[in-house]
Amino acid sequence: MLKVSVVVPVYNAGPYIEKCAETLLRQSIGPDAYEVVYVDDGSTDDSAERLDRLAERHPHVRVHHQENSGWPGKPRNVGARMSRGEYVQFVDQDDELGLEALERLYALGKRNGSDIVLGKTAGTMAGPSNVFARTIDRCTVETHTLFESLTPHKMFRREFLLENEIRFPEGRCRLEDQLFMAHAYSVAKCVSVVGDYPCYYWMRREDGKNTSSRGLVVDEYFGYLRKVVQTVKAHTRPGPVQDKMLRRTYRVEILRQVSEPYVLSSHRQIEERYEAVRKLVLEEFPPSVLAGLPAVARLRGYLLEQGRLDALCLLAGRTKQMAPRAELGRPRWHEGALTAPVRLHLVHADGKPLTLVERRGRLLLDPVLTEGLPGAEEWEAGDPLNAAYGEIRLSHRGQHIGWYPESDFAVRLEDAGRGRKKPVVSGTMRIDPLTAAGGGPLERGVHDVSAFFQVLGLGRSAALRGDWKSQPLAGQAVQVGTPTRTVIPYWTASRQLAIDIGEFYHRLSDVPGRVTLRQRIRIPAPVRRPLGKAWRYVRG
Known part of the structure; x- marks a missing residue:
């Protein structure tokens, strides 16, 4: 065979x-x-x-x-x-x-x-x-x-x-x-x-005619989404596993119809889609699915089930303005890895942090989000750390490949004064060039460094930026592996942290400071990639 x-x-x-x-x-x-x-x-x-x-x-x-x-x-x-x-x-x-x-x-x-x-x-x-x-x-x-x-x-x-x-x-x-x-x-x-x-x-065709690129007919699409839900229910028992699977469908296919940016657009199908997803939720999803979502997602689901499209639009306008704040400490090499303290949280349009309010022994969602929402002005956060997490992402320019080096991020509530708590993701970024690619070595090229984090059901991506004046990376170039490969951390023109592997864009001779030889570990031969114009490198 x-x-x-x-x-x-x-x-x-x-x-x-x-x-x-x-x-x-x-x-x-x-x-x-x-x-x-x-x-x-x-x-x-x-x-x-x-x-x-x-x-x-x-x-x-x-x-x-x-x-x-x-x-x-x-x-x-x-x-x-x-x-x-x-x-x-x-x-x-x-x-x-x-x-x-x-x-x-x-x-x-x-x-x-x-x-x-x-x-x-x-x-x-x-x-x-x-x-x-x-x-x-x-x-x-x-x-x-x-x-x-x-x-x-x-x-x-x-x-x-x-x-x-x-x-x-x-x-x-x-x-x-x-x-x-x-x-x-x-x-x-x-x-x-x-x-x-x-x-x-997954390659985007130059003519834009990928098989999956088709318009949406509301009754047809949500009729088949109902069949997806029914398929899960037909092959699993009611309980945590079934809820976990259905929660993904609720969070993605359902709530994106009533969240930013779609619900704030002028698309002619907004009300039609809203009615379709509401009917589907009320008829097919067990209450335990919504109950297990983090605070903001659970609030959206509540307003959907209550039939409050106006309130969903109001909430979407507020969450759309939520922005990430990423604080990156000075990068340094430690035990073969580029490390730096990282702290992540969300802020409102005015720069004030997203917080929870302690009131009569309860933790309530930030009033900036809930004010004027009928039935939800004192929305309990439930478990404030539910589905909260943070991760470092490396993006290889030109090859469209993302990696997730292991880091020790944790989520906690910090005291923000006046009975408020601020959800914060913090920890130490750790990028080992010999293991950051899913346990293997990073390939030659430039890898941009960013973070993704989620708190209270709101997820944001943030570039990790620094200042070459206050956080100079001169002298931070190292050589790793056997045969040796040069690794040069640097700040891009937009001040984002990036790592040059194998002197792809920068040259070792251009980097001031002493180069340290680290970790003489054999690097396997580079893996072979598909050929074609998709793999042209973008320098800069």
């Missing part, structure tokens, strides 16, 4: 077939270990001919042509049934794989007997996700935040899909990915995550 079958649904992909195929056909796992199964869904351009030419040149490529079904679900199902691999990897026609993706995903899945293996995502359409912060051998939706990643571009054990009758809905269907993943996650006994290598690249 082959190790992996890669299933690619195709419809009018044109030249993107070759762009995608360039990474599919050069996988390090070797051509004898896998196959690529293209399912042409009745293309009307030259895609069928392009695919047939690929199959003629490459013995491990198979092509199936069928009448147009109108959506990716049926070709994916057909491809999965045709597959001869132990595992099935779904790939979209305009995306790419890291060249070692199949080898790494299969090895991790085989070693752990995994039903699903997630690979770290990157690319021009991939936002940062700490689901892939590090490699995880074994987890489930109960123990990890898997339900934050609902695209099907993952590796699945083929027998797992067949035994549990996990299939994509066929024909025109919005949220088909979520329906598929809701079923798969609910019944998976073991899931693994590759966090130290970018496996899947």
Whole structure:
């Protein structure tokens, strides 16, 4: 049996077939270990001919042509049934794989007997996700935040899909990915995550015609969202695990319809979407889902269920003005890592901090947010640290890859005087160039340093900035590993902290001060990336 079958649904992909195929056909796992199964869904351009030419040149490529079904679900199902691999990897026609993706995903899945293996995502359409912060051998939706990643571009054990009758809905269907993943996650006994290598690249097409770029029809969209909720409920028992999964849907698909920026826009669908999500919440979500949300999100849900669109707009106008404040101490090297104290909190438009008010033994949400909101002017914060956290993010310029170096951030309430408490995220940034990339070394290039944090259900990203005059980085360049690689921390023109690995933009000879040799640890050969214009570096 082959190790992996890669299933690619195709419809009018044109030249993107070759762009995608360039990474599919050069996988390090070797051509004898896998196959690529293209399912042409009745293309009307030259895609069928392009695919047939690929199959003629490459013995491990198979092509199936069928009448147009109108959506990716049926070709994916057909491809999965045709597959001869132990595992099935779904790939979209305009995306790419890291060249070692199949080898790494299969090895991790085989070693752990995994039903699903997630690979770290990157690319021009991939936002940062700490689901892939590090490699995880074994987890489930109960123990990890898997339900934050609902695209099907993952590796699945083929027998797992067949035994549990996990299939994509066929024909025109919005949220088909979520329906598929809701079923798969609910019944998976073991899931693994590759966090130290970018496996899947979501690439934005130059013509803007990615498969997922479609308009929203309200009744259709929220009808299928209802099916996602019902799928979770059908395959899980009422309780904490089910609530955790549904809470993600409530927080993302539901509340974004009544939060900034959307609810403050002039979009003609605002009231129609509002009525649709309110009906869905009242009919499908157990009260325990809303009860477990942090303070501001729970307040939005309460106003939604009470039918107060006016109050939701008022709250959105206030939370929109909430800004992050990041305080970065002087960066220094300590035990092979670039370290600095970091302190993060939120402020209102006037610069005053977001606080909680102590009143008669209760902690109430900041009156600046709740004043004039009917039934919520004394909104209890509940657990003020619920879902609160902070993390450091490294963004590799040009390669569209994010990393999450481990740091010791903690969330606490600080006394702000006059019976007020201020939620603060603080700790020590720690960036070890040899382990910051999911446990491996950072690749050559420039990595911008920022932080993301969430308190009371409000999340913000903040660049970590400093002053080259008061916090000079001269003399902070070091060399690490064997063979040695130069690491140069510096302030950008906008005063953001950045790290130059391998003298990509700066030269060691240009950096004043003494260079210290640290940590002679062998750095593995650089991982191979997909080729093409997406990987041009942006200097500066």
